[in-house]
Amino acid sequence: MARFPTDPWFKEFARAINESDEYREAAATWEGEIAFVIEAEPDKRMPEDVWGFLDLWHGACRSGGVVGPEDGAAARYVIRAPYSRWKDVLLGDLDPVKGMMQGKLRVQGDLPTIVRYVRAANELVRLTGTVETEFPDEVPA
Amino acid sequence: MRAVVVDEGRVRLADVPEPVIEDPGDAVVRITRASICGSDLHYLHGKTPVDPGGVMGHEAVGVVELVGESVRKVAPGDRVVLAFDIACGACWFCRRGESALCEDVRMLGGGPFLGSLPGTQAERARVPVADVNLLRIPAAVDDEHALFVGDALTTGYYAATTAALAPGDTIAVVGAGPVGYFCAQAARAMGAAVFAIDPDPARRAIAERSGVATVDPSGRHPEMALAEATEGRGADVAVDAVGSPSAFETAVGLVRRGGLVVIVGLYAAETTELQLGVFWARAITLRFTGLCPVHAWWERAMSEVEAGRIDPLPVISHRLSLEDAPRGYELFDRREAMKVVLAP
Numbered sequence: 197m198a199r200f201p202t203d204p205w206f207k208e209f210a211r212a213i214n215e216s217d218e219y220r221e222a223a224a225t226w227e228g229e230i231a232f233v234i235e236a237e238p239d240k241r242m243p244e245d246v247w248g249f250l251d252l253w254h255g256a257c258r259s260g261g262v263v264g265p266e267d268g269a270a271a272r273y274v275i276r277a278p279y280s281r282w283k284d285v286l287l288g289d290l291d292p293v294k295g296m297m298q299g300k301l302r303v304q305g306d307l308p309t310i311v312r313y314v315r316a317a318n319e320l321v322r323l324t325g326t327v328e329t330e331f332p333d334e335v336p337a
Numbered sequence: 338m339r340a341v342v343v344d345e346g347r348v349r350l351a352d353v354p355e356p357v358i359e360d361p362g363d364a365v366v367r368i369t370r371a372s373i374c375g376s377d378l379h380y381l382h383g384k385t386p387v388d389p390g391g392v393m394g395h396e397a398v399g400v401v402e403l404v405g406e407s408v409r410k411v412a413p414g415d416r417v418v419l420a421f422d423i424a425c426g427a428c429w430f431c432r433r434g435e436s437a438l439c440e441d442v443r444m445l446g447g448g449p450f451l452g453s454l455p456g457t458q459a460e461r462a463r464v465p466v467a468d469v470n471l472l473r474i475p476a477a478v479d480d481e482h483a484l485f486v487g488d489a490l491t492t493g494y495y496a497a498t499t500a501a502l503a504p505g506d507t508i509a510v511v512g513a514g515p516v517g518y519f520c521a522q523a524a525r526a527m528g529a530a531v532f533a534i535d536p537d538p539a540r541r542a543i544a545e546r547s548g549v550a551t552v553d554p555s556g557r558h559p560e561m562a563l564a565e566a567t568e569g570r571g572a573d574v575a576v577d578a579v580g581s582p583s584a585f586e587t588a589v590g591l592v593r594r595g596g597l598v599v600i601v602g603l604y605a606a607e608t609t610e611l612q613l614g615v616f617w618a619r620a621i622t623l624r625f626t627g628l629c630p631v632h633a634w635w636e637r638a639m640s641e642v643e644a645g646r647i648d649p650l651p652v653i654s655h656r657l658s659l660e661d662a663p664r665g666y667e668l669f670d671r672r673e674a675m676k677v678v679l680a681p
Contacts, residue, residue: 237558278558297618298594307614 197328199335200286201234201246201279203262205327210250210260212323219323220255223316227253228272228305231263235278241332242279273305283331286324292317339681340392340459341662343380348393348666350659356455356463361407364467366417370480371397371458373662373669373677374421374488375514376603380448381666384605387448394458394679395421395445396488398480401471402461410468416480417471418639419457419464420631421445421488426469434633436469442628458662460681472635478643481678485515485649489676491638492629493519493578494647496601497527498637499624500574504528509563509572509591513540513551515652515676516601517578521549526646529574532566534559534587540675543651560590567593577602582609589621597622601629652676 198205213219232248247268251258268274277285281300284290293314295301303310310317342351356365371394379385380393401415411417423443424436431439443465446456455462464470474483485491493516500508506529510517513535521531521544533544534552541551552562563572571593577584580602586609588598598621616623641647654675657665665677 235558237561238555239557278561280558280561280564297615299590299615299619299621302590303612303615304610307612 199330206248206260208327210257212326213257219319224255231268231271231274233276234282237279277301338460342390343387358405361405362466363405364464365403366399367402368397368399368681370484371679392455392459393446394456397457398484408467411471416474418483418487420470423470436632437628437630486639489515490519491631491635492516494523494638495629495634496520497523499599502527502529506573508574510576511584511588512579513544522647563591595620599624601626
């Protein structure tokens with residue numbers, strides 16, 4: 197069990213990505229790091245922004261973890277949203293591509309490129325569901 | 338006469354020449370109350386050029402003492418509020434009620450970019466085109482209630498009006514400073530559900546006492562607060578009442594698909610990155626207000642004050658003499674004051 201959004205959680209997510217044939221095929225030509233900014237929601241036990249980072253290259257995840265804002269901002273794509281939005285994505289309640297177009301997930305970087313890889317994005321979301329996850333606002337105080 | 342002047346990044350009290358009638362349309366007003374506005378800090382810090390030794394200020398009320406021979410609408414003895422932006426009243430824009438876009442727009446205390454007119458933090462001020470730029474104050478409205486009608490109050494009222502709110506609409510106001518407060522008050526009077534977002538507890542407290550819901554962004558994500566209040570949609574209207582890229586981005590994040598973002602906060606050289614496709618897909622309308630055309634709106638704003646639907650007094654944090662103006666600027670600059678009123 198890994199708590200979202202911690203470094204162990206992102207490492208577990210990276211492991212799941214590398215075990216996915218579907219992702220390897222769908223993202224075979226994808227090149228570029230993605231930083232995920234999980235914005236603070238103190239009332240949900242998320243006191244500070246967290247920068248998750250995945251180095252994705254040709255269908256594989258070369259590394260994953262939590263990084264500092266400066267390293268995260270250097271990623272080719274940065275996707276920001278409040279913690280609750282990310283939780284909705286992980287629970288399958290918010291389609292990430294639709295969320296980007298609706299502004300619920302805010303993208304820095306070339307949005308059309310991400311949208312073209314919708315199959316890979318969907319597989320990434322499915323894979324989050326394979327990571328045994330606990331959420332900070334659901335853990336007893 | 339005594340006046341607050343600016344020199345090399347600091348303000349001081351000085352003796353300056355008494356204003357006189359220079360044009361048949363002029364009036365000379367004895368100032369009874371003047372205030373320090375956020376944009377005065379731009380002059381103080383050199384973000385906007387100043388005339389060395391120029392008189393500061395553009396928010397004031399007073400009593401007419403002298404009028405030029407062509408002035409018809411005001412007379413000596415009238416209590417008046419002064420427009421912060423001085424319009425000609427005759428050009429194409431002024432005739433359309435867009436007086437802030439006047440071909441000859443000037444500003445009291447506005448420095449060389451805006452006509453080099455002496456400002457209002459003084460015992461007296463000359464007001465050009467007095468028939469256009471002075472508004473008589475109703476007998477039932479005292480000076481402090483009328484003071485902000487020439488600028489911040491009407492600017493906030495204008496922002497709310499620009500939002501074209503229907504009863505039951507939800508509006509999020511980013512920034513609960515004076516303009517945000519007045520916008521929130523006006524929106525509430527229009528029947529909207531109002532949320533003011535500000536990290537400053539004192540400003541939130543003032544908004545809350547006037548019946549506005551508030552969000553402390555350091556304790557709760559504003560986007561989620563508005564989503565929860567609107568069945569996940571977001572606000573119908575979001576107002577940037579700050580004038581910073583982060584406030585703009587916050588406002589954009591708060592508004593629902595098909596919603597309106599009103600940008601009333603003052604911008605100069607700031608830049609930000611926009612995902613045009615997202616704005617297009619979300620069908621968001623951006624409306625930059627520019628300076629408020631107070632002349633077209635101040636009678637309506639004054640009516641709101643007279644009817645008690647907008648109460649300006651809660652924003653006054655300090656009442657000082659003209660001699661204490663430098664201290665007032667210090668307090669204001671340190672954000673320890675919401676609004677400083679000076680009594681010449």
